[in-house]
Amino acid sequence: MSIIRKLRGIINNAVVWATTWAGLGAALLGLGRLIGGEGLPMDAWVAGILLPMSAGFLGGATFSLGLLLTERKRTQENLRVGGTTAWGAFAGLAGPLLVMFLGSDLTWVHLSLAWPVLLGTTVFGAGSGAAMARIARGGLGGDRLAAAVAEDTPVIDGQDLPASSLSGG
Numbered sequence: 001m002s003i004i005r006k007l008r009g010i011i012n013n014a015v016v017w018a019t020t021w022a023g024l025g026a027a028l029l030g031l032g033r034l035i036g037g038e039g040l041p042m043d044a045w046v047a048g049i050l051l052p053m054s055a056g057f058l059g060g061a062t063f064s065l066g067l068l069l070t071e072r073k074r075t076q077e078n079l080r081v082g083g084t085t086a087w088g089a090f091a092g093l094a095g096p097l098l099v100m101f102l103g104s105d106l107t108w109v110h111l112s113l114a115w116p117v118l119l120g121t122t123v124f125g126a127g128s129g130a131a132m133a134r135i136a137r138g139g140l141g142g143d144r145l146a147a148a149v150a151e152d153t154p155v156i157d158g159q160d161l162p163a164s165s166l167s168g169g
Helices: 003-036 042-070 081-103 108-113 115-137 142-151
Strands: none
Touching (some): 003 081, 003 115, 042 081
């Protein structure tokens, strides 16, 4: 595999993680606004979306590099869910730590106050890694759904039903 193709894969994966993490940041800000009842200033929205997005980008790149180094002999279908979960957890911790170290004058006092966030991002990263392994294996049902759409066969509650059974015919 060429270096350009590997770099493209790392960047694509980092963008997926960045998008997902930015969405999580926006959802948490929205939830905070609902609970708090007051409008947040625009800089809180920008920081609340850009910081998770940059942490997700760095975490996604870390995840990809880890898999590239340790799982390079495996195909996507043969990825171990445990291995991708572990790399996801590491990336979920490493991405926010990198953002904290690069973006501020972080001291151990700040780090000790950030442990709930780091715990949450580690768990979210582990879930992201496990989900990516399942998606790579086709384990989330995407291949069955695509085949059903191609054959014009509806999929309801995980069961493939012929179209005639839905129309009463």
